[in-house]
Amino acid sequence: MEKTDDLQAKDSVIVVEDAVKRYDAQTVLQHVNVSFKKGRIYGIIGRNGSGKTVLFKSICGFVTLDSGRIFVRGKQIGKDEDMAQDVGMIIENPGFLPGYSAFRNLKFLAMLKKKINEEQIRETIRKVGLDPDSRKKVGKFSMGMRQRLGIAQAVMEDPDILILDEPFNGLDKQGVDEMRSLLLELKGRGKTILLASHNSEDIRVLCDHVYEMDGGNLEQMS
Amino acid sequence: MFRIAMMNFRKWESNYRVYVVLASVLVFTYIRTDPVRTYAQGLGLSVTPYFFSFQMADEITRLLFYFALILLLCDAPFTDGQQMFVLIRTGRRKWFLGQILYIFLASAVYFLVVAAASVVLFIPYVAPSLQWGSVFTACAGGNALTETYIPDIIVKSYTPVQAWMLAYAVNTGTGMLLGLLIFWGNLFRSRIFGPAMAMGWVLFSNVAAWSYIKMVSFISPVSWVGLTMFHSGEFGVTYGYVAAFLVGSCVLLSVLILYRSRYYNIEALEEI
Numbered sequence: 001m002e003k004t005d006d007l008q009a010k011d012s013v014i015v016v017e018d019a020v021k022r023y024d025a026q027t028v029l030q031h032v033n034v035s036f037k038k039g040r041i042y043g044i045i046g047r048n049g050s051g052k053t054v055l056f057k058s059i060c061g062f063v064t065l066d067s068g069r070i071f072v073r074g075k076q077i078g079k080d081e082d083m084a085q086d087v088g089m090i091i092e093n094p095g096f097l098p099g100y101s102a103f104r105n106l107k108f109l110a111m112l113k114k115k116i117n118e119e120q121i122r123e124t125i126r127k128v129g130l131d132p133d134s135r136k137k138v139g140k141f142s143m144g145m146r147q148r149l150g151i152a153q154a155v156m157e158d159p160d161i162l163i164l165d166e167p168f169n170g171l172d173k174q175g176v177d178e179m180r181s182l183l184l185e186l187k188g189r190g191k192t193i194l195l196a197s198h199n200s201e202d203i204r205v206l207c208d209h210v211y212e213m214d215g216g217n218l219e220q221m222s
Numbered sequence: 223m224f225r226i227a228m229m230n231f232r233k234w235e236s237n238y239r240v241y242v243v244l245a246s247v248l249v250f251t252y253i254r255t256d257p258v259r260t261y262a263q264g265l266g267l268s269v270t271p272y273f274f275s276f277q278m279a280d281e282i283t284r285l286l287f288y289f290a291l292i293l294l295l296c297d298a299p300f301t302d303g304q305q306m307f308v309l310i311r312t313g314r315r316k317w318f319l320g321q322i323l324y325i326f327l328a329s330a331v332y333f334l335v336v337a338a339a340s341v342v343l344f345i346p347y348v349a350p351s352l353q354w355g356s357v358f359t360a361c362a363g364g365n366a367l368t369e370t371y372i373p374d375i376i377v378k379s380y381t382p383v384q385a386w387m388l389a390y391a392v393n394t395g396t397g398m399l400l401g402l403l404i405f406w407g408n409l410f411r412s413r414i415f416g417p418a419m420a421m422g423w424v425l426f427s428n429v430a431a432w433s434y435i436k437m438v439s440f441i442s443p444v445s446w447v448g449l450t451m452f453h454s455g456e457f458g459v460t461y462g463y464v465a466a467f468l469v470g471s472c473v474l475l476s477v478l479i480l481y482r483s484r485y486y487n488i489e490a491l492e493e494i
Contacts, residue, residue: 060310062488082314082484089310092490095303097229099236108232111225112311139236153307 011037013161013192014059019068021054021216028054030216031068038160041183041193043207045200045221050213052196056091056163059194060084072161088159090167094150098139102149103132106156115157124156125149129178143170151179155186162186162193168202180206226320227327229308230300239293239494244335246290251339254283257369259344262357268349269357274337275385276358278393279448280371281428288424288444291332291397295325296417296494298405303490318483322476325405329397333390354382375453389449395468396443400424402475409482413494443468 012035021029028051036042046052057063059070061083070077072084096105106121116124122132128148138149147170154162162183168176183193183206197203203210210221234240255273262269278284299321301309309317341348349355354362354377361367362377376385400420407416427444439445440459446452451459 057488061314062306062309064485064487078484083310085313087310089306091306093303095306095490097232097236097304100232108225108229109307109311112308157311 013038013073014194015069015071016055016059017069017071019055019058019070020066021051021058021063022066028216029058029065029068032216032218034211034218034220036192036194038192039187039190040208041187041195041206043203043210044194044196044213044218045198045203045210046196046213051216051218052213053091053165055213055218056089056165056194056196060087060089060091060163062091084161086157086159087161087163088154088157089163089165090147090150090154091163091165093169094146094153096138096146096149099137101135102130102138102141102145102152103134105138105149106153109153110156113157121156124152127155127182128152129175144172144175147171148175148179151182155182160191162191164193165196166198167195168197168199176202223316223320223323226308226312226317227324229305230321230324230328231331233304233493237493243290243294243332246293247287247332247336247339248343250283250286250290251277251336251343254280254370255340255343257367258357258361258372259347261361261367262344262347267347267357268355269344269347270351270353270355270382271341271344271348272354272358272382272386273340273344275376275380275382275389275449276370276372277336277340278389279373279376279450281448284444284447285424285428287336288397288400289421291329292400292404292417292420292424294332295328295401295404297413297491298325298401298408298416299486300324301488301491302493306488306490309488314483314488315480318480321405322402322479325401326394326398329401330394332397333393336393337386337390352382373448373450376449379453380449385449389447392443392449392464392468393447395464395472396447399443399468399471399475402472402479406475406479406482409479409486413491443471 014036016032016034019029019032032055044052054063058065061077064078075081077084102125103121106125107118110116110121125132128151130145130148151167154164168179171179187193195206212219212221254277258269278287358372358377361372362374400423404416404420407419424444427442430439430442430445439451439457446459446464
């Protein structure tokens, strides 16, 4: 656990203060205190059901806390803004419109913020190893291809913060290597990345700091 | 908001539930129009494209059409894996407003499809006209047709275009009200709660029709979609009352949904 002064350090882009979340009788976040600084990759490990995904959802603003506060870039989620802004994320299995191509799926999403143009969408699709001109519908994609597309939608608008829950699920070794390189490149450009993974190799290779989630408690490992 | 709403329409082509709803509309419309078609065919007459005005006059038929609409909207607030990507880009408030807009548009589209089905299924006997035509005039209230209820009062009270527009507006408004009720209900419990409330309200229209206490029809919007309630004397509803009830209820439910949305835990759910 970190002290409040540490949490509020100026270079922290995400601050979680005494976060508690309950579902019925079960407490899935137990007074979690943590802060995440700019330009680093944080790994969060833990068993299924330990609370990793709920923590990520709370930071994004999908889930509201029973008590405690979460600040993203100094703005309190649920008070100053209803969802975290300028965050790219994959949480659980990425979902897409199955009847459309990869490019059209990303285009529909990009139209919501209008931050990037078609060429930038194509470039992002190429970056994750997919063909932007392919007409293959996402419904026909393998799990690995869907995962690559999920990463593409998370990074395409060049957000400062990436929240990635098991982003390498279903990827082959080459895919994992490519995505690792991409994340390291993004870190080099000052992005803050939160990464949950069951794969200790991913955590070892990529992360500057590692936390373990166990029964709703978050402990720093390294 | 429009883009958020459109995202839901884009899922229609890959959602089997939408095809089930479409097939149901075609089957229900076929059953309802078949006697009229047979009558027109037998006498060599053409049918004008205004059957939609009578479509909901029959109590059982309107139950079926409204159950199909409930099936279409039963998974409100439509949170799946793809919508999480939408939400993170739009924020909660805009996203919920987008879903409310989608419910309105989906209701409008649904009743356009119902209206279109009632024209298409009369091909090749359908003929454009601004009049009711001999088939509907003969069938309305007379003994020409006993299997399909065509209320005389609609033919006498409205021009065909007036009746069509009124039926479309009341049905769309009622559909939106039920959709918002599903949406609101589903924000509190599982996705069973909202559809169950909406089905209860639809069934209530039959209770209202058979009840000795005629006043109950004043709180049963599905009772109004057949248009005959506008001409039921002291127990009838007025156009102003219906407009105020539907608009007021939709606004109230929208406000309740937006209020609830601030605390709602958004989870990606499996597609129904």
